[in-house]
Amino acid sequence: NEFGVPSYIFFTSAAAFLGTTFYIQALHDEQKVDPTEFKNSDVELVMPCLASPFPAKVLPSLVLGKDLLPLFLRLFRRFREAKGIMVNTFYELESHAINSFSDGNYPPVYPVGPILNLNGHEHDVVSDRKDTHRDIMQWLDHQPSSSVVYLCFGSMGSFGVEQVKEIACGLEQSGHRFLWSLRQPPPNGKMEAPSDYVNPAEVLPEGFLDRTSEIGKIIGWAPQVDILAHPSIGGFVSHCGWNSMLESIWFDVPIATWPLYAEQQFNAFLMIVEFGLAIEIQVNYRMDDCEIVRAEEIEKRIRGLMEFDIKKREKLKEISENSRKALMKDGSSYTWLGRLIQDMIDNMA
Known part of the structure; x- marks a missing residue:
C-alpha cells in the first residue's frame, strides 16, 4: 500500500471456508466471542456463507486451538486489507457462498477455478515413479468400467496399524475391486x-494380499489425476483436501469422505450437507479422538459409494459438466477472471 502496489490473495480452499474464516474473525473482534470454546461443543453456527447450520466443532485446530488462534486472527484481518481474493x-458449485460476499464488507472475491494440474505426471523424470505409474495404469486397464474404488488420503494422510487392518477387512468384505x-x-x-x-x-491382515x-x-x-x-x-474414498474434491468433481467420480486434518472436516461438511455430492465414511467428520472406524462400517459405506444414489449421481454429473x-x-x-483483470488495471490507474 505504501508504494501503491495493489495486493491480491489466491485462496486455495473453498469460498465457503473463506467466508467462515471472516465470520469467525468478526465474531471474535466485534462480538468478543472466544471461538476456542466451540471445541467439542454442540453449538451450530448460522453463517451467511452457508445455507445449512454448521457444527462449530468441525472448525479446524487453527480456530479451535488457543495457541493458534492469534495467528488465525492476524492472518484474516490482513486478508481484509487486500484489493481482492481469487x-x-x-460459481455453479458455490453460488451461495460467493453471493454472500456482495454486501460490501469484504474485499472483492473472484471464483476463478477449478485450477487443476491435469498434466501433473506427464513430465515426471523419476524413473521408479514412471515404472510405478505404468504398472498402476496397466492394472486399471484390465478392470471393468466404474468397478474400482480408489482410496487415497493425500500427501500427509496415514493411519495406524489397527485402522489399516480395519480398512483392509472392510474392503475385502465389500467384495469390490480396489486401488489403495x-x-x-x-x-x-x-x-x-x-x-x-x-x-x-x-x-495388513495375514493372507489379505493373497x-x-x-x-x-x-x-x-x-x-x-490419471487414476481419477x-x-x-x-468411487473415491478421500481425505477431502480441496484439490482432491475439485479433481473428483472434474472427473465425475463419486466421493466418500474421510477427513483427517486442517479444513478437511469442513470440506466434508460441504460435500455431504451443503452440496449433496458425497457420502461419509467417518460419520462425525473428526479424528481428534483417534476413534477407530470398524470394518463393518467401512464395508457398508464402500457398498454405498459404489452403488451411489441416482439423484446424487445426476447432480454430480451436472456439476462436473x-x-x-x-x-x-x-x-x-x-x-470472473476478466473482471479481476479489469479491477487490477483500475486499481493501478
Whole structure:
C-alpha cells in the first residue's frame, strides 16, 4: 500500500471456508466471542456463507486451538486489507457462498477455478515413479468400467496399524475391486510426510494380499489425476483436501469422505450437507479422538459409494459438466477472471 502496489490473495480452499474464516474473525473482534470454546461443543453456527447450520466443532485446530488462534486472527484481518481474493472454485458449485460476499464488507472475491494440474505426471523424470505409474495404469486397464474404488488420503494422510487392518477387512468384505494408496506414518514426534511401505504385508491382515490379488492392488505414491481420469474408477474414498474434491468433481467420480486434518472436516461438511455430492465414511467428520472406524462400517459405506444414489449421481454429473464449462469462453470463471483483470488495471490507474 505504501508504494501503491495493489495486493491480491489466491485462496486455495473453498469460498465457503473463506467466508467462515471472516465470520469467525468478526465474531471474535466485534462480538468478543472466544471461538476456542466451540471445541467439542454442540453449538451450530448460522453463517451467511452457508445455507445449512454448521457444527462449530468441525472448525479446524487453527480456530479451535488457543495457541493458534492469534495467528488465525492476524492472518484474516490482513486478508481484509487486500484489493481482492481469487478463490479456487467456480460459481455453479458455490453460488451461495460467493453471493454472500456482495454486501460490501469484504474485499472483492473472484471464483476463478477449478485450477487443476491435469498434466501433473506427464513430465515426471523419476524413473521408479514412471515404472510405478505404468504398472498402476496397466492394472486399471484390465478392470471393468466404474468397478474400482480408489482410496487415497493425500500427501500427509496415514493411519495406524489397527485402522489399516480395519480398512483392509472392510474392503475385502465389500467384495469390490480396489486401488489403495497405503502410506506409512512418520516416526513418532517427527514432522515428516508419510512414506511408502517397503513391505505392506507387515501391517495388513495375514493372507489379505493373497485373498484379494484378483480384485485389489496396494500402492504407495499415487498419480491421482490419471487414476481419477481412468474409466475403471467408480468411487473415491478421500481425505477431502480441496484439490482432491475439485479433481473428483472434474472427473465425475463419486466421493466418500474421510477427513483427517486442517479444513478437511469442513470440506466434508460441504460435500455431504451443503452440496449433496458425497457420502461419509467417518460419520462425525473428526479424528481428534483417534476413534477407530470398524470394518463393518467401512464395508457398508464402500457398498454405498459404489452403488451411489441416482439423484446424487445426476447432480454430480451436472456439476462436473459445469466445472468444465466455467473455464470456457463466456463461462463463469472466465468472466470472473476478466473482471479481476479489469479491477487490477483500475486499481493501478
